[in-house]
Amino acid sequence: MDGPLLAPAAANRRSGATQDGRGCLLLDGGLASELERAGHDLNDPLWSARVLLEDPAAVEGVHRAFLEAGADCITTATYQATFQGLAARGLTADEAERLLLRAVELAVRARDRFCAESARPHRPLVAASIGPYGAYLADGSEYRGDYGLGRAALAGFHRRRWEVLARSGADVLLCETLPALEEARALAALAREGAARA
Known part of the structure; x- marks a missing residue:
């Protein structure tokens, strides 16, 4: 990765993903939906990260299927894989x-x-998915953003996962489903910290 975060235009230039000159990039579809369609039960606080533990070959197979379908970018099964959630799993x-x-x-x-x-x-690009704090709670608050946490606490929650994924070999970090401005600001601050160190 060229730094902790690449802007979409930079990522497109790096991969050559946009052939039409309009900046269009086709992202993969629902990784979790395809894992469920294949018979995996994702009714779990870890959601699709559960399959990383139980059947990683299935995750790789879904990535391959999206590439064969024409995706320019595939997303890792890390949306709900947090240090805190994985610690709760042991x-x-x-x-x-x-x-x-x-x-x-x-x-x-x-x-x-x-x-x-x-x-x-x-x-094609590989995007390391970073879901919101609410995804860890697994109570639907990822859509409401009513966590009652400030920017520093949210940055602290995300920091270690961000740092690991920033050096993981993914092309971009993809912060998804952020329902609260404070959380977006916390993640933007982590991106700036990483860029300053690069």
Whole structure:
């Protein structure tokens, strides 16, 4: 990764993903939906990250299917994979870090194998997904943003996952479903901190 965060235009130039000159980038579809369609039960606080623990080959297979369908960018199964949520499942911090890195590795491997076997003119991107604090709560607050936490607490919650994913080999970090401005500001501050260190 060129830094902790690439702007979409920079990511497009890096991958050559936009061929039409309009900046259009086709993101993959619902990773979780496809895992459920394949028979995985995602009724779990870890959501699709549960499958990272139980059947990582299935995650890689869904990445591959989205690439075959024409996706220019695939998203890792890390939306709900937080250090705090994985600790509640019994993983140590080191095990949680390895799982985050494994999620990126699965997406990168699916992309690289796809590129080696296809005649596609550009290299698709891998986006490391960072879901909101509410995704960790798994109570629907990821849509409301009514956590009662300030910017410093939210930055503290996200910091270690951000740092791991920023050095993971993903092309971009994708902050998804942020329902509160304070959380977006916290993540933007983490991006600026990482850029200043790069």
